[in-house]
Amino acid sequence: MSGNRAVAYSGNGSVTVKDIDFPELVLRDGPGVNPKNVGRKCEHGVILKVVSTNICGSDQHMVRGRTTAPEGLVLGHEITGEVIETGRDVEFVRKGDLVSVPFNIACGRCRNCIEGKTHICLNVNPDRPGSAYGYVDMGGWVGGQAEYVMVPYADFQVLTFPDKDQAMEKILDLTMLSDIFPTGFHGAYTAGVKMGSTVYIAGAGPVGLAAAHSAQLLGASVVIVGDLIEERLQQARSFGCETINISEHDDISEQIDQILGVPEVDAAIDCVGFEAHGHQHEEAPAKVLNSVMETTKAGGGLGIPGLYVTEDPGASDEDARRGSLKLDFGLGWAKAQTFVTGQTPVMQYHHGLMKAILHDKADIANAVNATVISLEEAPYGYEEFDSGVAKKFVLDPHGLVRSR
Template sequence: MATNNRAVAYTGNGGVTVKEIEFPELVLKDGPGVNPKNVGRKCEHGVILKVVSTNICGSDQHMVRGRTTAPEGLVLGHEITGEVIETGRDVEFVKKGDLVSVPFNIACGRCRNCIEGKTHICLHVNPDRPGSAYGYVDMGGWVGGQAEYVMVPYADFQVLKFPDKDEAMEKILDLTMLSDIFPTGFHGAHKAGVKMGSTVYIAGAGPVGLAVAHSAQLLGASAVIVGDLIDERLAQAESFGCETINVGNHDNISEQIEQILGVPEVDAAVDCVGFEAHGHNHQEAPAAVLNSIMDATKAGGGLGIPGLYVTEDPGASEEDARRGLLKLDFGLGWAKAQSFATGQTPVMQYHHGLMMSILKGKADIAKAVNATVIGLDEAPRGYEEFDGGAAKKFVLDPHNLIRT
């Protein structure tokens, strides 16, 4: 068995580096970002994975930009697909050699929330608050999966085993999206109420926005409109049938929607930008997207908000925003009787169904998000290009196992 391990770590200065870290064991050890109450936590219910693919996420980018309280040295990565190489004493149903997708939510399967299917807000994995994730700030300190090997706790409950390993490897660029981005996109569209014939506006043409757009199409939307500031990303949305709006060129989204649909509003809208939102003047305005989608969505419509919002933003230009307080036009949303769905996505509610859609040729998520494979050593370049607005979803291939 291998004893070396390399991983992508936050350097604390707006960048990342690839460095040697400890080979994972079935225990959570002390390290950058690990909650003291989690140190020494035994995980005989867990497995060790040889990472086959692990993706760079926009949520990672928020940390790398210095917009959270993430500590230097934090090992990044919560989108993980891998082969089981070791199982804990208490693991019964997951076997060595299984190829599995790992939900980015860490969930025990035993608390009240997990039993109710709310695996995004598990009560037992993060001493600070409900909910946890790999390689993420204030999430308990579980080591990230942008690495060669990673430990995954509560394996029997959490991991999604692919039925046939060879078939899965043929579709690995689609299946790697099951750990986060595809369920998150589907969740955003579903919670916004997208259904057959719906008209939908999606704020943000990054990978999550593109995943929402593809999900809205799968749900039967009649028109999917995507807004962004970057023409390259808008072109990617157009490549699979979306209408687009460059919001940097227009100060009124409703007028642009009317030009496309004939009416100035949509049935549902999804915010895939989050707290680093910018207004049409390219100036940062954390509540700009939320206010714009309330305005552009019909009375009684739904708003899905998978875009990330935080309780602390040290890089914000305003004091309120530094504490997670936004100038939200909530009265408008209330007056229009709109529904709001926020928070992490409970991946386990969706990943099996989306896996079957991929395996049966009904979903083409890798094409929609422009999945682009790079080696682990190329991660710093991937982060830099992604930060620059590249219309790509970077997939790290630590062991050169992906054929493209």
């Protein structure tokens, strides 16, 4: 069988493209693999030839050293690929299928999966509910920033595209279905965005841009995006968003008042997470959460797809290292606001969003400025993304995306 190249965390803020084993239908030992998962048989799984796999801001948290990820961990949880091998127990997924893989790994058999809570599956991670490919403390499932990857529980999890040729024509949009598009949509949907809503989105990175586009799809009348980086705000304006440059305007409510005529919005979405910074670029991990509580109306909703962790070795103080943040929770309680946190249950959204893409109702690749690079260029992509460029990097391991 052919070899396999993959992107691995190499410490000191960097990644390396290296040779790794070709995937098997079993989880072998390796960096980050939970000892209780070693040797786990996956005849319910498939092996994919990776067509596209994206760099995510969550990956950057690990690469920056802001988690306990071990060196050598193969990265990547945003995966689209062609099935080249199926396990003995796979019944409905076939060789040659082109599929999107939810970043949540879910068995389909536990109580949470049956209830549609595939982001907190009880059977795939011995440490806690919920799992993902190529991510710290998520069970050790090998990441998909590679030429080939194994995907367990295939019949339950994967989204098969109905027409392979049509899918390849829209591959830059469809590659976003594994995480970023459902995550942005989840943030908007759980914040209660609906026809006519006014919405504030904290963060103009790829998830923030995906949330902004999703809010528009849900019928928002005005979408306001805040960020410290002007290039990212320009990208938000390119598809009809209002913007606030936080480095110039610390009082978000005042700026919202100038845009809307009132200092509050119906709904807000935190797409920044635990590495949030204030207007003077100082690290302030609770800054965004407190600001969106302040600027969201009484009875409004807060969607929080931004990542928060329980261990942050690079935090500025001991509380933040444990994920303990200084929140104005009394304000949120007094305003009777709703909060929805945690990983996105991708399977609740990916089929509908696929149809929106295939029928030209969603233009997510343009919204996030999808930018194709080769697998070998991954270190460059990580470096550029870390600098704050307004791009969503799509890795193309076999040149199949560029060939279109």
